[in-house]
Amino acid sequence: MDAASEAGFREFVESRSGVLFRTALLLSGGDRGAAEDLLQNALIKAAGRWHRIDEPEAYVRQVLYRQQISRWRLRWLSRERVVAEPPEPGGATAGGDPAHDAELRVVMARALRRLTTRQRTMLVLRYYEDLPEAEVAALLGCSVGTVRSTTRRSLDKLRAVSPELASLTLRPPRTPEPVREEQLSEVKP
Incomplete structure (x- = not known):
C-alpha cells in the first residue's frame, strides 16, 4: 500500500x-x-x-x-455465552427522555440476546441498517421469502420473550407546533 x-x-x-x-x-x-x-x-x-x-x-x-x-x-x-452489555451512546435521542431512551436500549439489548444469531442478524439488517428485503436476501444468500418469514418469526419471538417491550413505545422526536395566523398578528414589528 x-x-x-x-x-x-x-x-x-x-x-x-x-x-x-x-x-x-x-x-x-x-x-x-x-x-x-x-x-x-x-x-x-x-x-x-x-x-x-x-x-x-x-x-x-x-x-x-x-x-x-x-x-x-x-x-x-453457540459455545460461548454472551455477557457483555452494549455501550450506551452519550445523550438521548432528539427531543426524547434520556431515562426512557436508556431503558429502551437496555430492554432491547436483552431481548435481542434471546434470539438466535440468524434472527438477530435479520432484524439488524432490516431495521437497524434499514436495508430492503431484496438486499438482505442478497447479503445472506437466501430468498426474499426467507427474509420475510424469518423477520416475521423473529419479531414474534422478540415479542414473546420480551413482553416488556410492549410497554416501552418508541417516541417520535418532538416537532414544533405550527404557528397559527392569530399568533402572527400578535407580533408587532
Whole structure:
C-alpha cells in the first residue's frame, strides 16, 4: 500500500470505525469481544484490497455481515455465552427522555440476546441498517421469502420473550407546533 492509500485508509478507519463497531456489536448480540474481532477482520480485508474498493463502508459492512453469517453457520458462537452489555451512546435521542431512551436500549439489548444469531442478524439488517428485503436476501444468500418469514418469526419471538417491550413505545422526536395566523398578528414589528 502506497503512502496516499495508507493515509486514505487511516482516515476512513478514524472517521467510520465507531459506526461500523456499533453494527458489529448488534450483529454479535452485544458481545464486545466478538464485535471487535468482526470489525478488525473486516478492516484487515479492506486494507488488503483498498486500492480496488470503490465504496469502502459498503464493502466493510458486507464483510461484517458475511463473517457473522459464517460464524452462525459454524455455530462458533453457540459455545460461548454472551455477557457483555452494549455501550450506551452519550445523550438521548432528539427531543426524547434520556431515562426512557436508556431503558429502551437496555430492554432491547436483552431481548435481542434471546434470539438466535440468524434472527438477530435479520432484524439488524432490516431495521437497524434499514436495508430492503431484496438486499438482505442478497447479503445472506437466501430468498426474499426467507427474509420475510424469518423477520416475521423473529419479531414474534422478540415479542414473546420480551413482553416488556410492549410497554416501552418508541417516541417520535418532538416537532414544533405550527404557528397559527392569530399568533402572527400578535407580533408587532
